Amino acid sequence: MNTFLQLLVNGLGKGAVYALLALGFVIIFKATEVVNFAHGSLVLIGGYLVYELKDALGWAGAAVVGIVAAALSALAIERLLLRNATSADHNSLALLTIGIDVIITEEVVRRVGADIPFIGDPYDSQPIRIGDLTIFRTQAIALVVGAVLITAFLLAFRYSNWGVAMRAQAENREAAALMGIRSSRVTATAWLVAGALAGVAVLFMATQDFSGAGLGRGTHAIALIAFPAAILGGLDSTEGAVVGGLVVGLTEALSAQYISFEFSKSAVFLVMLVVLVIRPSGLFGTKELSRV
Amino acid sequence: MLSARGLSVRYGRSVEALSGVDLEVPADGVLAVLGGNGAGKSTLLRAVSGTLPLHRGAVSAGEIVFDGERIDRLDPALIVRAGVVAVPEGRQVFARMTVEENLRAGGLGARSAEARSSARERIERLFPVLTERAGQRAGLLSGGEQQMLAIGRALMSDPRLLLLDEPSLGLAPQMVGRIARVIREIHEQGTAVVLVEQNATMALQVADHAVVLEVGRVALSGPAAELAASDDVQRLYLGGHAESQAQAESEEAEARAHRSTRTLSRWTG
Numbered sequence: 001m002n003t004f005l006q007l008l009v010n011g012l013g014k015g016a017v018y019a020l021l022a023l024g025f026v027i028i029f030k031a032t033e034v035v036n037f038a039h040g041s042l043v044l045i046g047g048y049l050v051y052e053l054k055d056a057l058g059w060a061g062a063a064v065v066g067i068v069a070a071a072l073s074a075l076a077i078e079r080l081l082l083r084n085a086t087s088a089d090h091n092s093l094a095l096l097t098i099g100i101d102v103i104i105t106e107e108v109v110r111r112v113g114a115d116i117p118f119i120g121d122p123y124d125s126q127p128i129r130i131g132d133l134t135i136f137r138t139q140a141i142a143l144v145v146g147a148v149l150i151t152a153f154l155l156a157f158r159y160s161n162w163g164v165a166m167r168a169q170a171e172n173r174e175a176a177a178l179m180g181i182r183s184s185r186v187t188a189t190a191w192l193v194a195g196a197l198a199g200v201a202v203l204f205m206a207t208q209d210f211s212g213a214g215l216g217r218g219t220h221a222i223a224l225i226a227f228p229a230a231i232l233g234g235l236d237s238t239e240g241a242v243v244g245g246l247v248v249g250l251t252e253a254l255s256a257q258y259i260s261f262e263f264s265k266s267a268v269f270l271v272m273l274v275v276l277v278i279r280p281s282g283l284f285g286t287k288e289l290s291r292v
Numbered sequence: 293m294l295s296a297r298g299l300s301v302r303y304g305r306s307v308e309a310l311s312g313v314d315l316e317v318p319a320d321g322v323l324a325v326l327g328g329n330g331a332g333k334s335t336l337l338r339a340v341s342g343t344l345p346l347h348r349g350a351v352s353a354g355e356i357v358f359d360g361e362r363i364d365r366l367d368p369a370l371i372v373r374a375g376v377v378a379v380p381e382g383r384q385v386f387a388r389m390t391v392e393e394n395l396r397a398g399g400l401g402a403r404s405a406e407a408r409s410s411a412r413e414r415i416e417r418l419f420p421v422l423t424e425r426a427g428q429r430a431g432l433l434s435g436g437e438q439q440m441l442a443i444g445r446a447l448m449s450d451p452r453l454l455l456l457d458e459p460s461l462g463l464a465p466q467m468v469g470r471i472a473r474v475i476r477e478i479h480e481q482g483t484a485v486v487l488v489e490q491n492a493t494m495a496l497q498v499a500d501h502a503v504v505l506e507v508g509r510v511a512l513s514g515p516a517a518e519l520a521a522s523d524d525v526q527r528l529y530l531g532g533h534a535e536s537q538a539q540a541e542s543e544e545a546e547a548r549a550h551r552s553t554r555t556l557s558r559w560t561g
Contacts, residue, residue, distance in 0.1 A: 161400060168386050168397040174346050175384040180372030180401015180449055286388070 002132045007253045013139025014210065015249020016146025020201045021226030022233065022241035023153060024194030030170035030236055031190035033090050038077060038097040039198060040223035041104035046070035046199030047206045047215045048108045050119045059121045067199035073104075074195025075188060083184070105220050116214035120207030127209075138209035149200065150242055153193070157238055162189060170236065198223075225252075225265075228272040234285025243283060247271065293319040293484055294340065294376070294453055298354035299364075301335050301344065301508075309335040309349065310508045317453065322475065322485040324499035324516060326492050326529055331505040333488040334381055337455050340486070341378040342368035358453070372401035375452035379459065381488075383442040387431030391422055394430050394441055398448030407450040414481065415444040418474060436467035443474065453484045460491045472498050492529035496520040504529070 021039060028036045046066040053062035077100055082093055118124055123137040157163035169176040169186045177183055205222055206215040213219045229248040233240025248268050255267035275283060294317040301310040310332045317323045327333050338344045340356055342363070356364040363371050386394050395415065402408040416423050419440045425433065430441055439459055446454060456475065460468040472494050479485050489495035495516075496502060502519045504512040512519060519525050 161396075164389075164393055164396050165400055167389060167393070168400075171386045171388055172384055174343055175380060175386065176397070177343055177346065177368040178341055178372070178378050178380060179398050179445065180369045180377075181397065182367070182369045 003257065006133055006135060007257050008250070009133075009135045009143065010139045011250040011253030012246060013136065013141075013143040013146075013204075013249070014252060015246035016143045016150070017201050017204045017210070017245075018226055018229045018248050019150060019242045019245025020146055020197045021223055022229040022245045023150065023238060024197040025226055025230045026233075026235065026238055026241040027166070027190045028194045029230075030238075031166060031187045032078075032082070032093075034082065034097070035090070035094040035235075036097050036194070037094060038101040038104065039194070039226060040220040041101045041108070042070045042074050042195050042198040043202045043205065043223045044105055044108040044215065044220055045073045046195075047119055047202035047219065048112065050203065051112065051117050051206075051215055054119070054121065063203055066202070067196050070199030070202070071192045071195035074191040074198070078187060078191040083187075105217070109216055112215055116216040116218070118207050118214050120203060120209070124207040124209055136209040138204055138207045142204040142210075145200065145204075149197070153197075154238060154242070162186075166190065225268055228268055232272045232275040232282055234282030236286050237282065237284035240282055240284030293317050294356070294358045294486070296336070296340075296354065296356050299336075299339060299351065299356060300353040301332075301339050301349055302352045303347065303349040308352070308508060310339065310505075312354065313505070313508070313510055315503050315510065315513065317484055317486055318501070319484055320482075321500040322479050322487060322498055324492075324495035324502040325486060325488045325505060326490070326495060326502060326519075326525070327505035328490065328528075330507070332508040333505055334457055335508075336505070337378055337380075337457050337486070337488055339364065340371075340376060340455060342366055342371045343378075369401065372449055372451075373403060375450075376455065377401070377446045377449055377451035377453075378455035379442045379446045379457060381457040381461065383435075383438045385430040385433070385438050385441050385445070387429065389430060390427055391430055391433070391441055392426040394445050395422070395448050398445035401449040403450070408448065411448050411450040415447055418447075418477065419444050436463055436470070439463060439467070439471060440474070443471075443478075447478070447483075451483060453486065454478060455486045455488070457488045458490060459487070460489060460494055468494055490529075492520075492525065496525075 025036060025039055028034060046069060049069045050062045050066040053065055057065065081096060081100065085093060085096065120138055123141050126137045128135045128137050128140060157166065165181045165186050168179065168181055169183060173183065202219065204210055206219045211218065211222055213222060225248055229244035230241050232247060233244025251267050251271050252264045256264035259267065296313055296315050299310055299313040300308060302308050313336065325333050325336060335349065338347060338349065339351055344350055351364045355362050358374055358376055363374060363376065386397060389397070399408040399411065402411065421437060422441055422444050425437070430438065433441060443459070459471050463471065468491065475485055475487060475498050487495050487499060496519060499516040502513065502516045503510050504525065512522070512524065
């Protein structure tokens with residue numbers, strides 16, 4: 001029972017991080033219909049700046065700079081590369097983001113070198129013990145931070161003018177334009193928010209607790225798990241991204257414990273396949289709404 | 293108020309949808325734009341509202357001027373800020389959002405919070421049903437209610453010129469009559485209207501002036517009453533509709549009389 005509770009907290013902690021990534025992925029898709037495969041590289045940009053600056057600025061200062069840098073990098077990708085290619089179809093733009101991802105990832109890996117550092121200083125490798133329970137501090141903090149950010153995001157998405165504009169544009173770009181909603185502004189904020197969430201996620205991902213992967217290709221590969229999270233939740237659903245992230249985190253933790261560690265990554269994709277066979281548009285994806 | 297001078301529009305390189313169109317919308321009037329399928333009516337509205345690029349179209353010649361300023365190169369959001377708002381063909385309400393959220397989205401283009409709140413009061417008076425259904429998803433409203441929502445949503449930014457693209461499309465005759473009354477009311481409250489319609493009977497009853505587009509050119513224009521009386525318009529646009537609407541009205545009157553006298557047999561005991 002204790003092991004299960006441990007797995008539950010650690011799995012949900014990881015799931016909250018996946019949910020942050022999947023949310024970013026989904027809002028870019030909603031605003032632009034582009035599948036952003038460069039999301040993993042945004043994670044690395046944020047992480048790299050934290051690694052470079054934490055001695056000079058302290059961990060917290062470096063974390064803020066990393067989050068802002070990831071957000072601005074996302075905006076730069078949209079403004080400099082995607083915005084000028086509006087006549088291209090969405091598949092071409094998705095391929096373009098793969099190109100961006102390769103370039104940025106290789107550059108960060110080259111700069112970091114062979115060390116593959118961890119960046120989660122204040123909480124990494126300091127487990128919390130409550131009786132017989134041992135919980136990774138990183139995952140516990142990730143769960144709290146994730147819950148706060150996700151709640152704030154979902155509330156803003158539902159109730160703020162930004163959220164209404166975003167949802168209107170996601171549903172009908174022309175009608176939104178006719179309401180005076182500025183498409184370019186909505187798109188820019190979607191990329192900014194997605195980049196910032198990736199910048200937060202890496203603070204938990206490049207730690208010993210999370211995966212032992214460090215700042216490099218390993219963390220980039222983990223970021224890719226946000227894709228099945230977003231897809232099984234429903235590619236155009238923010239709530240789906242959150243549930244998808246949590247499902248992925250729990251699947252990974254439980255299958256690593258009860259089946260095998262090597263199997264845990266495949267288990268995530270197996271769950272995605274099963275969900276898609278039963279519900280092709282994902283758990284919360286859009287189905288046509290019509291009056292009968 | 294709004295004028296188009298020598299307006300030509302192309303989609304891609306080869307399709308010219310409008311060519312050399314001149315028209316004038318007076319500040320206190322309702323202008324009907326009539327024409328069959330492919331005449332260029334919707335293209336005209338897209339050109340005025342700035343949404344041609346979303347359909348890969350562009351103004352290739354001429355200009356559109358609103359209150360002395362050219363608007364044919366502006367972003368759609370700036371055209372809304374200037375006071376020109378369009379209700380697109382097929383209503384295009386945000387189906388997954390509630391009625392309330394649709395109206396809120398419409399208010400995002402308003403010039404000020406005061407304009408938005410007075411627009412809201414106006415919509416509550418014009419369409420009380422939208423207040424009743426505020427929490428309902430727009431996709432689940434009836435066709436007529438969706439049309440009211442589409443018009444209400446456009447009014448939320450307090451426009452000075454409202455463009456309506458085929459508001460009667462797919463609606464029952466009674467609902468068409470209701471929409472026509474609403475358009476007159478909107479106009480009487482001080483908003484100029486451009487009404488693009490295939491239903492010429494309704495459009496000419498509502499409008500002060502009208503133009504007839506044929507294959508992207510203005511074929512006829514003048515006061516609505518004169519156009520309604522002209523042989524060409526009678527033959528081309530009024531025959532079918534006049535018949536069907538008159539027929540619909542007489543059928544409805546008959547049905548009403550029938551309802552008031554008839555008792556269902558199973559309740560007679």
